[in-house]
Amino acid sequence: MNQSLQLIIDFLNQIENVSVEEKDALIKAAKKIKSDLEISEFKLERTEKVKRTTSILLEETIEELEQKRKAIEETNLALQQSLDNLKATQSQLIQSEKMASLGELTAGIAHEIQNPLNFVNNFSEVSNEMIQEIKEERKKKREERDEVLENELLEDISNNLEKITHHGKRADAIVKGMLQHSRSSSAEKEPTNINKLADEYLRLAYHGLRAKDKNFNATLETDYDDSIGMISVIPQDMGRVILNLITNAFYAVNEKKNSPLTPNTSTSLSTKGGTTQSETKYEPIVTVRTKLISPPRGGKGGILISVSDNGNGIPRHIIDKIFQPFFTTKPTGQGTGLGLSMSYDIVTKGHGGELSVGTKNSKYTEFKIILPIHQDI
Amino acid sequence: MKMKAKSIKGKSTEEILTGLEKAMADGFKPTLAIVFISVKQDRKSVVELFNNRGIAVFGATSCGEFIDGHQSEGEIAILLLAVKREYFAINIQDVENDNINSASSLIAKTALSNFKNPTLLLSSCGIFSNGQFFDGEKLVKAMVKELGEDTVFFGGMAGDDWGLKNSYVFTHQQESNNGIVSLVFDGDKISLQGMAIHGWKPLGITRTITKSEGNKVYSVDGKPAAQMYLKYLGMSEKSIDDKFNVFRELSIDFPFIAKRKDGETILKSPKSIDEKSNALIMDVEMEEGDEFHFTTPPDFEISEEIISEAKTFKNNTRSEADALLIFSCAGRPPVLGPLTVKENEGLAAVWQVPMAGFYTYGEFGRIKEGKQNFHSGVCCWVTLKEK
Numbered sequence: 076m077n078q079s080l081q082l083i084i085d086f087l088n089q090i091e092n093v094s095v096e097e098k099d100a101l102i103k104a105a106k107k108i109k110s111d112l113e114i115s116e117f118k119l120e121r122t123e124k125v126k127r128t129t130s131i132l133l134e135e136t137i138e139e140l141e142q143k144r145k146a147i148e149e150t151n152l153a154l155q156q157s158l159d160n161l162k163a164t165q166s167q168l169i170q171s172e173k174m175a176s177l178g179e180l181t182a183g184i185a186h187e188i189q190n191p192l193n194f195v196n197n198f199s200e201v202s203n204e205m206i207q208e209i210k211e212e213r214k215k216k217r218e219e220r221d222e223v224l225e226n227e228l229l230e231d232i233s234n235n236l237e238k239i240t241h242h243g244k245r246a247d248a249i250v251k252g253m254l255q256h257s258r259s260s261s262a263e264k265e266p267t268n269i270n271k272l273a274d275e276y277l278r279l280a281y282h283g284l285r286a287k288d289k290n291f292n293a294t295l296e297t298d299y300d301d302s303i304g305m306i307s308v309i310p311q312d313m314g315r316v317i318l319n320l321i322t323n324a325f326y327a328v329n330e331k332k333n334s335p336l337t338p339n340t341s342t343s344l345s346t347k348g349g350t351t352q353s354e355t356k357y358e359p360i361v362t363v364r365t366k367l368i369s370p371p372r373g374g375k376g377g378i379l380i381s382v383s384d385n386g387n388g389i390p391r392h393i394i395d396k397i398f399q400p401f402f403t404t405k406p407t408g409q410g411t412g413l414g415l416s417m418s419y420d421i422v423t424k425g426h427g428g429e430l431s432v433g434t435k436n437s438k439y440t441e442f443k444i445i446l447p448i449h450q451d452i
Numbered sequence: 453m454k455m456k457a458k459s460i461k462g463k464s465t466e467e468i469l470t471g472l473e474k475a476m477a478d479g480f481k482p483t484l485a486i487v488f489i490s491v492k493q494d495r496k497s498v499v500e501l502f503n504n505r506g507i508a509v510f511g512a513t514s515c516g517e518f519i520d521g522h523q524s525e526g527e528i529a530i531l532l533l534a535v536k537r538e539y540f541a542i543n544i545q546d547v548e549n550d551n552i553n554s555a556s557s558l559i560a561k562t563a564l565s566n567f568k569n570p571t572l573l574l575s576s577c578g579i580f581s582n583g584q585f586f587d588g589e590k591l592v593k594a595m596v597k598e599l600g601e602d603t604v605f606f607g608g609m610a611g612d613d614w615g616l617k618n619s620y621v622f623t624h625q626q627e628s629n630n631g632i633v634s635l636v637f638d639g640d641k642i643s644l645q646g647m648a649i650h651g652w653k654p655l656g657i658t659r660t661i662t663k664s665e666g667n668k669v670y671s672v673d674g675k676p677a678a679q680m681y682l683k684y685l686g687m688s689e690k691s692i693d694d695k696f697n698v699f700r701e702l703s704i705d706f707p708f709i710a711k712r713k714d715g716e717t718i719l720k721s722p723k724s725i726d727e728k729s730n731a732l733i734m735d736v737e738m739e740e741g742d743e744f745h746f747t748t749p750p751d752f753e754i755s756e757e758i759i760s761e762a763k764t765f766k767n768n769t770r771s772e773a774d775a776l777l778i779f780s781c782a783g784r785p786p787v788l789g790p791l792t793v794k795e796n797e798g799l800a801a802v803w804q805v806p807m808a809g810f811y812t813y814g815e816f817g818r819i820k821e822g823k824q825n826f827h828s829g830v831c832c833w834v835t836l837k838e839k
Contacts, residue, residue, distance in 0.1 A: 121749070
């Protein structure tokens with residue numbers, strides 16, 4: 076093709092019966108065609124070469140990626156199996172955490188049920204005696220019977236039955252609460268008296284611990300803000316959180332009390348200078364308080380639930396880890412390490428609230444739950 | 453002010469003499485000759501020709517050379533400039549004991565002693581007498597360290613018509629087969645502006661160097677590097693062919709494209725395969741952990757893109773030029789064929805000033821809005837303008 080063009084150019088150079096300008100224009104056009112043709116030929120050749128090479132490269136890359144995909148698939152499968160195992164183990168652990176906290180409650184619940192049961196037994200016994208008395212009275216001749224007494228006895232029996240019913244219902248409520256606590260399915264939020272909930276779990280936890288350890292003792296201080304009213308929470312979940320914090324607080328004060336470094340009696344110490352210093356006996360105190368937080372700048376506000384203890388505090392180097400799952404400072408077998416992490420999830424994810432901790436070495440630890448008041452109850 | 457410039461070319465010293473006399477016939481008195489010359493030509497006689505006329509020389513051997521309207525191989529292309537002697541200085545420095553850092557620092561320090569605000573054209577040998585490739589990255593790093601980020605320098609590495617044996621840089625007084633030559637301008641009097649573009653595009657997935665030492669790459673993604681490179685580019689059967697030239701026959705078209713720490717990219721080419729270790733010997737060092745892609749050559753539109761970018765630059769900056777130099781990678785003609793002529797001529801047409809250039813073994817310059825860097829595979833143009 077180029078040879079043909081060259082022929083044309085040579086011919087154009089030779090012909091004489093055209094003007095110089097026309098000849099130049101024709102030669103220029105032919106040269107342009109020649110240049111364009113060269114470029115086209117080059118483009119064609121290079122396109123073929125590049126197409127061939129890039130297609131090999133892409134084929135090799137695709138094959139490599141296919142191998143990688145298979146390897147990743149196999150790894151994924153193995154990972155999925157591990158993940159399933161992990162999830163199964165985690166759910167077992169979570170359930171065991173629930174059961175462990177239930178165990179902590181058992182003694183307290185027994186204590187709580189004992190009271191209504193005592194009432195039921197006592198009132199039943201007294202009522203039975205009263206019925207016997209009425210029967211005795213009725214055996215008498217009509218003119219000797221004291222109808223006023225009979226009526227009084229019947230009235231008393233009626234009152235006693237009301238009390239038996241009341242205490243029976245109380246026991247029923249405690250048992251239902253216990254069942255709710257151990258339930259695994261997620262429940263709905265419902266208007267709840269937070270003060271009552273906190274107080275109930277405080278007492279249950281305290282009596283539970285006392286039942287297990289006769290030497291355990293602590294001063295319980297409460298400061299409930301009655302203006303809180305009813306708050307929409309999942310009662311068994313929030314109860315679980317409060318129980319967990321209170322149990323931890325009891326554990327902390329008990330640890331401090333049993334520490335050989337903690338003074339167990341009030342003593343006066345003489346020093347070289349002749350002055351005396353007194354060392355005060357350690358009094359374990361666990362405080363639960365609630366407070367309505369006034370809404371900032373027109374917001375809806377919230378409530379504070381605080382559980383504090385005067386134990387040894389949480390060491391600085393572990394403070395960032397305490398909400399991590401499976402982190403525990405308790406001896407092996409005594410804690411799952413899920414209590415605070417579950418509490419954190421319940422407060423933050425389940426209720427849109429905040430759970431924070433404040434602590435000072437050898438002085439105190441305070442956990443603060445802040446719950447927003449979102450819903451109109 | 454306008455600095456007068458003319459470009460001349462020739463197949464021999466005699467043709468250069470004729471061209472020079474013709475150029476000076478109208479009273480044009482060049483003070484400086486920028487000479488790009490094939491190793492096949494008689495450099496000494498050409499240099500002497502200028503020396504005898506008191507014309508300073510900044511020169512480099514080429515791998516193909518051109519002026520506006522003429523492309524050649526094995527010939528001579530020269531840009532003549534009538535620039536005041538107090539506006540420029542020429543320095544040359546041998547690289548001793550392979551210490552590129554030290555030689556480059558000296559070049560930079562000398563430039564700072566020449567002018568308070570220097571701007572430079574540079575050329576280094578592309579291939580030392582021992583066959584080793586000049587590491588342009590080291591030169592740029594050392595220069596920038598001394599001169600600062602803002603000092604502008606452009607240039608290219610000397611070639612040897614693909615002989616890959618030895619290339620040379622020279623002045624009117626001295627020649628070096630392992631050195632750097634610099635043409636230092638007073639930046640307050642002469643300005644240099646330019647741009648570098650390559651056009652190669654990444655292809656496939658990100659690759660990682662898993663074992664390397666200096667410019668030897670042993671493995672990529674855990675696989676033997678040379679074997680993988682040949683296999684992926686359809687040249688597996690060449691691995692046993694002694695005559696196979698990996699650079700000329702493969703990596704010129706399909707170099708690696710690597711990302712720099714500053715976000716810019718650089719082409720890195722396997723120059724050969726080490727027979728003993730089967731490693732790829734690269735033109736520029738690659739460290740373990742470095743990431744890169746295989747590439748596909750520039751589209752055919754790259755020439756238009758280069759010319760269009762130059763037009764936009766000229767319009768946006770309202771710049772004018774007295775002369776134009778082009779340092780175009782020697783790898784471009786095999787890949788872009790007649791399109792390289794199109795891009796060189798197109799650039800000359802944009803600036804409409806005398807132009808000279810050569811095909812290089814590596815380029816120094818800046819991409820659009822980029823930093824001062826060493827490049828490979830680029831078309832790097834630079835305008836010279838007296839302020």
